[in-house]
Amino acid sequence: MTAELISVGAEILMGNIVNTNAAYLSRKCAGLGLSLYYETVVGDNEERLLEVIKTAWQRAEVVILSGGLGPTEDDLTKETAAKALGRSLYLDEHSRQRILDRFKDRESNTITENNWKQAMVPRDSIVVDNNNGTAPGIIMEEEEKCIILLPGPPGELIPMFENDIYPYLRDKQPEVLCSAMVKICGRGESSVETDILDLINGQTNPTIAPYAKEGEVHLRVTAKADSEEEAEALIRPIVDELFNRFGKLIYTTKEKKTLESVTLDILKERGLKLTTVESCTGGLLGARLVDVPGASAVFTHGFITYSNEAKQQLVDVPAEILQQYGAVSPQTAQAMAEGAIKATGAEVALSVTGVAGPDGGSEEKPVGLVYVGCCVNGNTHVREYRFKGNRTKIRNCSVVNALIFLRELLLDVSN
């Protein structure tokens, strides 16, 4: 089956936002075995949008549109897609009620007349509830083909796709497609790819698709077969071979597990409590841990110490250490971690101190120099990093590498 993506919105054409939705949907289509030959971005203009939808409808079996489902006059996607298939709109009572419910609890926002526009749906379509916004998704089927309309904000589009659209499309595919996600941390993309070039080039079923994230490489191993069991049987030897090559650098093969969730799992199993002390990351490490539901079983206390004074006051870093070695030093990272243990009674502490830039760098301590301290059951280790990139990138790298460092110490992963 072939699919085609249409992203609707002036903010993409103006370059105000990067089209991450298209990248997400492309990856998902690839995972479903849908062939994607074209992606189009078009603005909120009825004539042009209609032309684009009609062209896609001729070329593809599944046309996925995102954006333009908002309540304003600009938002034309639903109206135009319905027009392309010659369908009229009606007020969907279920969607109207959901919008009403969403607004009920909000004090500051009152429903305006244009909000009801979002409850209008094309005749004979499947309405997909939006749990994170007021615009429902829409599926319009015609014989074996379909047009799918998704809301533009990624916080609405992604959960809707995962929960409803992915299963819907999977059921339309005659072949079964299964995949495993092998997640590797602590190695760069090109280095991982070089090590598995023979596997990537050697076969077409299963396929191996690498996808790089900050500090991580995810390998999606995907097999097509007539049954789930057959597909699994094709995938298993490849995953085993990847374990042979990368060992403990593979932190999970589960789609939904993250570096932070597996690290918290290890700590929980061992009954260890974790505390954090953050300087240049300013709470980002804590926020990432708390991203994991149930994190409170392990992580409950954290400190943001964004000045020398805060480091002394909150986690008792000795003034002499700050004076002698500076805030960005292995000695300070160690004192932060150990001070946090004393202040909270946790068994494990992670500390981060560094120069995130753009200012504050020197020849001796350049922008990107970061120390992570990790204290596990009384033993403190400190690692030095030299990251490249802007402030955001340096802070994200710091957080990921702090987690990798902690996991390594817990599992005694050799470097």
Place this chain on the structure above:
Amino acid sequence: MTAELISVGAEILMGNIVNTNAAYLSRKCAGLGLSLYYETVVGDNEERLLEVIKTAWQRAEVVILSGGLGPTEDDLTKETAAKALGRSLYLDEHSRQRILDRFKDRESNTITENNWKQAMVPRDSIVVDNNNGTAPGIIMEEEEKCIILLPGPPGELIPMFENDIYPYLRDKQPEVLCSAMVKICGRGESSVETDILDLINGQTNPTIAPYAKEGEVHLRVTAKADSEEEAEALIRPIVDELFNRFGKLIYTTKEKKTLESVTLDILKERGLKLTTVESCTGGLLGARLVDVPGASAVFTHGFITYSNEAKQQLVDVPAEILQQYGAVSPQTAQAMAEGAIKATGAEVALSVTGVAGPDGGSEEKPVGLVYVGCCVNGNTHVREYRFKGNRTKIRNCSVVNALIFLRELLLDVSN
């Protein structure tokens, strides 16, 4: 003038990379006053690529292609674009020499036969030197129109565009384009738009384009004119009118300012120090403040208190308050903020406590219930929110609304 972008490459269609080139080129085109109505992504397939180029050539005056200029057989962009305009290719001696020079200094790479493919250029075209790679850029002119070919890697595309293509296109454009960014917080998109429908519909120069973010609405006001001064003069009355309508809800008109940066600016001006105490947001508020370079002038101390014990231990929330009212209550939010003031000596404190879900909700205290406490110079205010959505959305909404709340109290903004 109208422009159109075509991105060529299977890696975009597979979702392996995010199409940041398109976002970059869109922004540049907007800055040049070029109207961009369509962007297309297509793979390395001659038939489909030719179709896409021909369609764009009918619709736009400037067609910009990126990617597919590499040395491999897969790379077809130059050959196909030349074919679309009926031009043949020849070996460009200047480009051949540059490729030779580039390889001279490399130790590990030897020139292979296919490298000379990159020195082939279409007849009667302008060759644009590539200082960061081996694929030259190409401009093919036909009467008033042109097709521009750029290499795909951003490290080659961006410098080439900045140095050569931008000046080339600017010289072709008679008009200047200027814009102002009016950023509004604490109002929903549909509510803002209802209030400015007359302005949006009333004119085409300047145009007003709304763009919604979590808790914010940004309005881009863009004018075309013969000079920068004339464009500015067209924009000014619109911005003044927006201030009439939204007053202090407008927190900036500067592109680069954010809600957190203007809030920190106010605190800095008044010599006030800020501290944070976060439960359900787990450090996200702190991390967002530290996103602003120079935040340490105002924000240096923060606490993550993700359990009752942590709330008592780190910021002295009385056990009785937690027992009587629970961790998610206005009383606890107030005690957290006041405790943080005592523990750090700051003049201003922001506290966040709530149920981020997916578990932990009850009928009385459902998922999405969040209290923000804000203490300014000894007076503590608490506000209750009921957010909808998943864990990430609830936490992001909590952070944005905490910042909006603080700014309101500082500026005494009426609701």
